[in-house]
Structures are given as structure tokens and as C-alpha cells.
Amino acid sequence: MGRRGEPYYVEAAPPVDVNKNTEWFMYPGVWTTYILLLFFVWLLVLSVSGCSPGAAWTVVNLAHFAITYHFFHWKKGTPFAADDQGIYSRLTWWEQIDNGQQLTRNRKFLTVVPVVLYLIASHLTDYKQPMFFLNTIAVFVLVVAKLPNMHKVRIFGINADI
Amino acid sequence: MVRLPYTTALTTLFSYGLLFAFGQLRDFFRKFVDWFKAKNIKGYAPICLGLEDFYVRRLYLRIQDCFGRPIASAPDSWFDVVERTSNDNNKTLQCTSNTTRCLNLGSYNYLGFAAADEYCTPRVIESLKKYSASTCSVRVDGGTTKLHAELEELAARFVGKPAAILFGMGYVTNSAIIPCLIGKGGLIISDSLNHNSIVNGARGSGATVRVFQHNSPAHLEEVLREQIAGGQPRTHRPWKKIIVIVEGIYSMEGELCKLPEIIAVCKKYKAYTYLDEAHSIGAVGQSGRGVCELLGVDPADVDIMMGTFTKSFGSCGGYIAASKEIIQHLKQSCPAHLYATSMSPPAVQQVISAIKVILGEDGSNRGAQKLARIRENSNFFRSELKKMGFEVLGDNDSPVMPIMLYNPAKIPAFSRECLRQKVAVVTVAFPATPLLLARARICISASHTREDLMKALDVISRVGDLVGIKYFPAEPPKIAEADHDKLE
Numbered sequence: 021m022g023r024r025g026e027p028y029y030v031e032a033a034p035p036v037d038v039n040k041n042t043e044w045f046m047y048p049g050v051w052t053t054y055i056l057l058l059f060f061v062w063l064l065v066l067s068v069s070g071c072s073p074g075a076a077w078t079v080v081n082l083a084h085f086a087i088t089y090h091f092f093h094w095k096k097g098t099p100f101a102a103d104d105q106g107i108y109s110r111l112t113w114w115e116q117i118d119n120g121q122q123l124t125r126n127r128k129f130l131t132v133v134p135v136v137l138y139l140i141a142s143h144l145t146d147y148k149q150p151m152f153f154l155n156t157i158a159v160f161v162l163v164v165a166k167l168p169n170m171h172k173v174r175i176f177g178i179n180a181d182i
Numbered sequence: 183m184v185r186l187p188y189t190t191a192l193t194t195l196f197s198y199g200l201l202f203a204f205g206q207l208r209d210f211f212r213k214f215v216d217w218f219k220a221k222n223i224k225g226y227a228p229i230c231l232g233l234e235d236f237y238v239r240r241l242y243l244r245i246q247d248c249f250g251r252p253i254a255s256a257p258d259s260w261f262d263v264v265e266r267t268s269n270d271n272n273k274t275l276q277c278t279s280n281t282t283r284c285l286n287l288g289s290y291n292y293l294g295f296a297a298a299d300e301y302c303t304p305r306v307i308e309s310l311k312k313y314s315a316s317t318c319s320v321r322v323d324g325g326t327t328k329l330h331a332e333l334e335e336l337a338a339r340f341v342g343k344p345a346a347i348l349f350g351m352g353y354v355t356n357s358a359i360i361p362c363l364i365g366k367g368g369l370i371i372s373d374s375l376n377h378n379s380i381v382n383g384a385r386g387s388g389a390t391v392r393v394f395q396h397n398s399p400a401h402l403e404e405v406l407r408e409q410i411a412g413g414q415p416r417t418h419r420p421w422k423k424i425i426v427i428v429e430g431i432y433s434m435e436g437e438l439c440k441l442p443e444i445i446a447v448c449k450k451y452k453a454y455t456y457l458d459e460a461h462s463i464g465a466v467g468q469s470g471r472g473v474c475e476l477l478g479v480d481p482a483d484v485d486i487m488m489g490t491f492t493k494s495f496g497s498c499g500g501y502i503a504a505s506k507e508i509i510q511h512l513k514q515s516c517p518a519h520l521y522a523t524s525m526s527p528p529a530v531q532q533v534i535s536a537i538k539v540i541l542g543e544d545g546s547n548r549g550a551q552k553l554a555r556i557r558e559n560s561n562f563f564r565s566e567l568k569k570m571g572f573e574v575l576g577d578n579d580s581p582v583m584p585i586m587l588y589n590p591a592k593i594p595a596f597s598r599e600c601l602r603q604k605v606a607v608v609t610v611a612f613p614a615t616p617l618l619l620a621r622a623r624i625c626i627s628a629s630h631t632r633e634d635l636m637k638a639l640d641v642i643s644r645v646g647d648l649v650g651i652k653y654f655p656a657e658p659p660k661i662a663e664a665d666h667d668k669l670e
Binding site: 027029032052057095099 | 616
């Protein structure tokens with residue numbers, strides 16, 4: 021990157037987001053780190069288990085589903101005692117980012133990632149059951165959870181209130 | 183505005199992700215281990231939500247020994263740091279009876295008043311004998327001594343305002359005053375990097391709070407226009423009043439505020455201005471009068487000027503300087519004045535003596551010397567650090583210089599290695615700074631001699647190489663060229 025071994029610099033202007041739980045997502049390099057992380061976990065799974073690439077992508081997809089669902093859509097509040105008098109203690113991380121604004125670039129990117137993972141995993145497993153079924157459930161739940169209509173919605177009261 | 187290499191951003195995010203993952207894993211297993219432990223809180227609700235202290239338990243406690251180090255002497259340019267040990271991997275720390283003599287790069291000792299001073303200390307001891315350590319009373323009852331009245335008048339004269347009021351604590355000065363100035367139906371527009379005391383005061387006031395991009399008069403204008411046009415939320419009635427709050431020097435950035443432009447914008451839209459000069463009063467400006475003097479702003483243009491005595495004057499407490507009417511109103515309504523114990527008389531005397539030294543009214547020119555020295559020291563140190571390739575924030579003339587670290591592992595590495603080499607630095611991480619922008623904050627003092635600074639530069643350079651924080655290419659040392667070539 022850059023000319024002749026000089027590092028490539030990016031500028032990090034402090035974003036105007038008072039919620040410290042989510043403002044780290046507005047810095048440069050976050051999207052790349054996310055994608056690289058998924059790619060390296062796939063390599064790890066492939067090298068450790070020695071399964072087919074499609075099965076490895078399925079494992080990555082399902083693990084991604086479990087982890088992102090837990091941390092983005094299940095855990096509420098902030099993992100540190102911010103003196104904001106608990107205004108975010110009923111909101112999941114997804115509902116907190118970008119100050120609650122819908123359809124921002126970050127949100128669109130995060131919605132596209134599970135879909136792309138699904139397409140890669142399904143293609144490389146030739147759409148065979150049972151992987152196809154599991155992958156479809158994963159992408160369905162994740163995309164529906166990220167829709168703007170689901171902002172602050174708790175179905176059947178699951179995960180409502182503290 | 184910080185510039186960091188792209189790979190550093192990626193590795194920092196990855197490191198935090200790894201720390202977060204390990205913390206979650208340990209919490210997960212802790213849940214099983216604690217399942218069988220007897221709980222004796224039958225029927226009571228837990229005081230703290232288990233989720234909220236995740237950061238403290240799993241990230242902060244691991245590097246706890248870098249923060250909160252106790253010191254065993256006055257915070258002069260050299261001081262004694264108490265050594266601490268831990269038997270359980272930093273979960274708890276025990277103080278030993280050993281101390282290390284270290285170079286102090288962390289105290290806000292801008293003019294060197296933190297240690298014994300030849301003019302201030304005898305007078306402080308005298309006032310301690312005469313007025314004793316505490317007034318044991320509230321300002322309005324029996325807690326106003328002659329010294330308090332003298333300091334209020336002196337502080338007002340120093341800053342260039344008609345009147346001033348004192349408080350025993352700097353933090354409280356902001357958080358108790360702002361609710362007295364504005365309430366529901368008002369609008370506070372504060373800089374995005376304002377200190378926690380201002381944020382707390384703004385929240386406590388009940389007014390609507392809006393934030394503008396750090397030090398950006400253009401964005402401030404945009405926010406003002408949007409808010410004035412929109413009015414109060416829901417009712418859209420006009421705002422009762424608008425106060426814009428900025429700081430003189432931002433303590434985490436070392437940057438000066440763009441005061442003239444911001445005052446111009448506020449005047450245009452008839453908003454009040456509140457300037458928090460905690461770090462800049464006494465430390466910048468030709469005669470130490472702060473950021474107004476440095477940037478050529480008339481103090482009459484700033485409606486309320488706040489400052490603290492903890493930084494440049496070596497004491498404790500804070501003041502507000504404004505017009506006589508505002509100060510009179512505050513004296514009737516501010517709870518910190520009506521219900522809090524007044525400032526300790528020796529502390530007041532320390533400030534009076536310090537201001538007299540700065541103004542030259544003690545009969546010597548030590549004040550002017552100190553101001554010149556701190557300016558020289560700050561500029562020299564900053565330029566040398568930049569030449570070595572560190573990423574240093576802050577403007578020239580500002581005595582606060584943060585050196586960017588970014589990666590979470592470099593915070594304890596830098597801090598511990600510097601301590602090993604007898605230099606004590608303060609490192610700052612989340613949540614005082616944004617997550618990715620961890621830094622080591624250096625505060626230069628007028629009591630640092632040139633040898634102290636050279637030693638500090640040497641140590642920081644070596645530690646910087648070890649830790650890998652020289653993100654910019656270093657300037658090659660200039661080869662001394664001959665004055666002129668003798669060709670004949």
C-alpha cells in the first residue's frame with residue numbers, strides 16, 4: 021500500500037456520536053476488519069477440520085449467525101457503566117448504532133454481509149440439505165432482525181425489558 | 183484530526199475484538215463456576231447489572247497497574263511513585279513501602295506551583311496558622327473569609343471580567359453552574375469533546391443538548407441554524423436561550439479552541455458563550471491570561487468564563503467570571519455556593535499568591551520567566567517528538583501533548599516500560615477517549631529543566647522504538663554544513 025513501502029494513512033476525525041458503545045464503528049477500517057476476520061476464520065476452520073470449503077463456509081455462516089445475533093440483537097445496553105443514566109439500557113446494539121437512524125451506510129453494509137455469506141455457503145455446498153436449510157434460517161433471521169420496521173420491536177415480548 | 187496507518191486501524195480493531203472475545207469467554211465460564219456458589223441476596227435486586235462492568239472487569243483490570251499509581255511526594259518535576267505488587271494478576275494491587283524517584287510528565291503542574299515555592303508557601307503556611315485548614319461553614323453562613331473576597335476580586339481582574347465567584351472543586355464548578363444558567367426550554371450546544379463535568383452539568387440542567395463537531399465553527403453554524411429554525415422539540419416554540427459551551431484547551435487533544443470564529447458565529451445568531459479555561463488559564467497567553475489573550479479575543483465578548491485553580495495555580499477549586507448581574511444571580515441560586523463548604527483558606531491563599539507571581543505583583547519577574555519557560559519547553563518538546571516520528575496532537579504553545587498509541591496492548595507496554603526507566607507518564611484509554619484512539623498524555627511544566635526534557639525525550643524515543651509507535655517517518659538528523667566553501 022502506498023508508494024514504495026510507505027504506509028497508507030487514513031484520517032480519523034472524531035465522529036459526532038455521543039454513544040461510546042457504537043461510535044467505534046464509525047472509524048475507518050471497520051468494514052475491512054470485519055471481512056478479513058470472516059475470511060481468516062474460514063481459513064482456520066478449513067485448516068483445522070479438513071472439510072470441504074462449502075462446509076467450512078457453512079460453519080462460518082452459522083457461527084456468524086450465532087455471534088452476531090447474540091451481540092447485535094440480543095444483548096442490550098452498554099458493556100461499561102456510561103453515565104448516560106441508562107438511556108440505552110433497553111436498546112440492542114443494532115438499535116443504538118448511528119443514533120437510531122435507519123438505512124445508513126453502516127446498516128446497509130451489515131445487512132449485506134449475511135446475504136453474501138449465505139450465497140457463498142449455499143453455492144459451494146451445491147444447495148444440498150441440511151446445510152441449505154440451516155443457512156437459509158440464518159440469513160432469514162438476521163436480515164429480518166435488521167429491517168427498519170423491526171426497530172425496537174420485541175416479538176411475543178421475547179427479550180423485552182431488563 | 184488524527185492520521186493513522188491503515189494497518190494500524192485494522193490491527194487495533196482486531197486486538198479489541200480479541201480482548202472482547204476472551205472477556206466474553208471468561209464470563210461464560212465464570213457463569214458455570216459461580217452457579218454453585220451460595221447467593222445471600224435472597225429477595226433483593228442486584229445493585230449493578232452484570233453486563234455494565236464488562237469493560238472494567240475484563241479489560242481495565244488487566245492493566246490496572248498503569249492507572250491510579252499512588253505518589254509519595256509533591257508533584258514537582260521529579261516525584262516519588264509508590265511501587266505496587268499483585269498476587270492475582272492485577273485483580274488487586276498492594277502498595278509496598280518502596281518508592282521510585284521518577285520524572286513527572288503527568289501532573290498538570292504547568293507553571294511549577296505544585297511544589298514548594300519561595301513566595302507562595304510561606305504565605306500559605308501563615309494563612310493556615312491564621313485561618314486554619316477549613317472554614318467549617320458554607321459560603322453564605324460563615325465561610326467567606328477576607329481571602330475569599332480578595333481572590334474573587336483578583337480572579338475577576340486577572341481574567342478581565344467585572345466579577346467572579348469561587349467554588350471548592352473544579353468539577354462541581356461546571357456541573358453545578360450550568361443548571362443555574364439554563365433550564366428546560368433552553369438549548370445547550372456543546373463541543374463533542376467537552377469534559378465530563380460539562381456533559382454532566384448539561385444533562386442535569388434539563389435543557390436540550392446538541393453536540394457539534396469538535397472545533398468546527400462551520401458545523402456549529404449549521405447546528406445553530408437548524409435548531410433556531412426548528413425551535414423546541416415537538417412544540418416548535420422559540421428557544422428560551424441558547425448557550426454554546428467550548429473549552430480553551432481540550433485536555434485529551436492538546437488543541438486550542440478556534441475561539442474568534444466561534445465567538446463570531448455566536449454573535450451572529452445571538453447565542454451566549456461559555457468558555458471553560460481549565461487547562462489554558464495561567465498556562466498560555468503573553469501574561470498567562472489564557473486563550474482569550476493568546477487568540478486576541480476581548481474577554482467582554484465571552485459571556486461566561488470558567489476556570490480551575492488546580493492546573494496552573496497549584497491549588498484546588500474553580501471560578502466563574504462574568505458580569506456583575508450574572509455573578510449576583512449565581513450567588514443566590516447556585517447550590518455549590520449555598521450548600522457546599524467554602525474553599526479551604528490555605529488553598530485560597532495559594533491561588534492569590536500564584537496569581538500575584540504571574541502578574542508580577544510580588545515584585546519580581548518570576549511569573550514572566552515561568553510563562554516564557556513553559557512556552558519554550560512545550561514548543562521544544564513537541565517539535566522534537568514530531569521529528570522522531572511520533573504522532574503528537576495539539577497546537578503549538580499548548581503544554582498538553584498526547585502521543586498516539588492506538589493498539590490496546592501498547593498502553594501497558596508504554597506505561598510500564600517508561601516507569602521502568604524512571605519516567606512516569608499518564609496513559610489514557612477508553613472511555614475517556616474514543617475506543618481506537620488510546621494515547622499517552624504528556625503535560626509539560628515550567629519546572630522541567632532542559633536536562634529533564636532531554637532525558638524524557640531519550641527515554642520516550644527508546645520506548646517508542648521498543649513498542650513501535652513511531653508511525654511517521656523520522657526526520658533524518660541535519661548534517662552540519664560548512665558555512666561557505668573555500669574554493670581557493
